[in-house]
Amino acid sequence: MRDVGVRTEDDRVLPFAVEGLDVRGRVVKLGPALDRILRRHAYPPPVARVLGEATALTALLGSALKFNGRFQLQTRTDGVIDMLVVDFDAPDRLRACARFDAERLAAMAEAGTLTTGDLLGHGHLALTVDQGAEMSRYQGVVALEGNDLEAAAHQYFLQSEQIPTRVRLAVGEAFTSDNDASGMRYRAGGLMVQFLPHSAERQRQADLPPGDAPEGHDIADADAFEDDAWVEAKLLADTTEDHELIDPTLQSERLLLRLFHERGVRVFEGQSVHEECRCSRPRILATLRSFSQQDRDDMVGDDGCIGITCEFCSRHYEVEPAELADEPV
Known part of the structure; x- marks a missing residue:
């Protein structure tokens, strides 16, 4: 572990812990690796944004692998973007691609409906962990019903991992100057916070709403069943602004210090990632x-x-x- 204040590079996942809230998580900031993926295909900005979100989410989840395997995010939907595929080959290789309908995208742009949920439409999101030929493969599938990737990630952890989880994702362009060239480059960032107390009872999540209650009976507020520490952690995570996740001048350590300084945050050794295809x-x-x-x-x-x-x-x-x-x- 190291003290907050050490510079974090681009294309790096930074694990952290907030012991005062029984929280662990990761922050990812993607720069050149993501820009190479998106520029190579010359994706339209709306498609680039959604694929950037998917790549940041995959880096957050795939970097947790403790073995040399593969983590894959894939969507199949009826939307304008009918397929996303992002591969994370542990410990550090990313690749991604998207398939979309250019004519439908142009029509949606004229109508002004270009949210991630609108572009993805209805279908499913599959998250696959492949540990190699000698081990069984695990796959979790969640429905996409016009919701964005943050909501899909929350649903995945609710039904598959049963770990209270909050995810924030952001994609944008920022001016970058280096030895090669200067100009606007794509960037993405993500924050994932998970509640992992020692007591399993404290980790219990509220049940899903049961539907219409009988007349005269009120449905209890779901937040009333959540642990106070987790409620606080969620509220703090939700204050994260998009520009904080993609700002090339804001170190991940500084962002975590801003969010959790009152509770005390510790960061661990970061994991660099890079864009690399497996084809040969x-x-x-x-x-x-x-x-x-x-x-x-x-x-x-x-x-x-x-x-x-x-x-x-x-x-x-x-x-x-x-x-x-x-x-x-």
């Missing part, structure tokens, strides 16, 4: 070999090669059929 020529060849000979023949283009473009990094591969003739034993 050997992987492409292995994938193509999994298809039948007829399927591979159908893939051959007019130039006599099979062309493959990675959806994540846009790298293009040209494969000659002869490269697939001799499969490794």
Whole structure:
């Protein structure tokens, strides 16, 4: 652990604890890694914003893995953005892509309805932990019903992990000057706070509303069942402004000090992350070999090669059929 005040770099996840509130959490600030992902695909600003939120959320959740595995966030919906995929390969690799309908996006822009919930529409969000071939895979699925990714994350922890959790996400552009160039660059930030008291009873969350109560009976306020420490932690987390999460001049330590200084906050060793795709020529060849000979023949283009473009990094591969003739034993 280290004292608050040490500089936190971009593209880093910073774990912290507020022992006075029985709270633990993480802060992420993404700069160059996110900007490379979004600029490479030249996503329209609304799509870039939603994918940036998903990438920040994935970094918050995936960085908690204690083993070399993969954490994936994926959405499938009927919205303008019908698919998001973000991969976090522990301990530090991120990649992401989105699929969207440009015509529907233009129509929504004219109507002025461009919230994250509107763009995603209805469908589901799946969070998958893949620990490798030797271990079982875990997947949690929550419904997306016109809600944003913050609300979806809260629902996931309520039904899957049963850990009281608060998440804040923000994406924007900020002026950045470095050795390469100066200009507006995409940035994203996220804050996750979780209530982890020693007593399981204190961690118990209020039940979901039971529906219409009989006449003459009032439904108890859900907040009345929550622990006072958690109520305080939620209120403090909710004061986080978007600009604080994406400001390149505001260190994560300073943000945490602003939020929790009265209770005492401790930060732990941060985890750097970077953008890196898993695609490679050997992987492409292995994938193509999994298809039948007829399927591979159908893939051959007019130039006599099979062309493959990675959806994540846009790298293009040209494969000659002869490269697939001799499969490794």
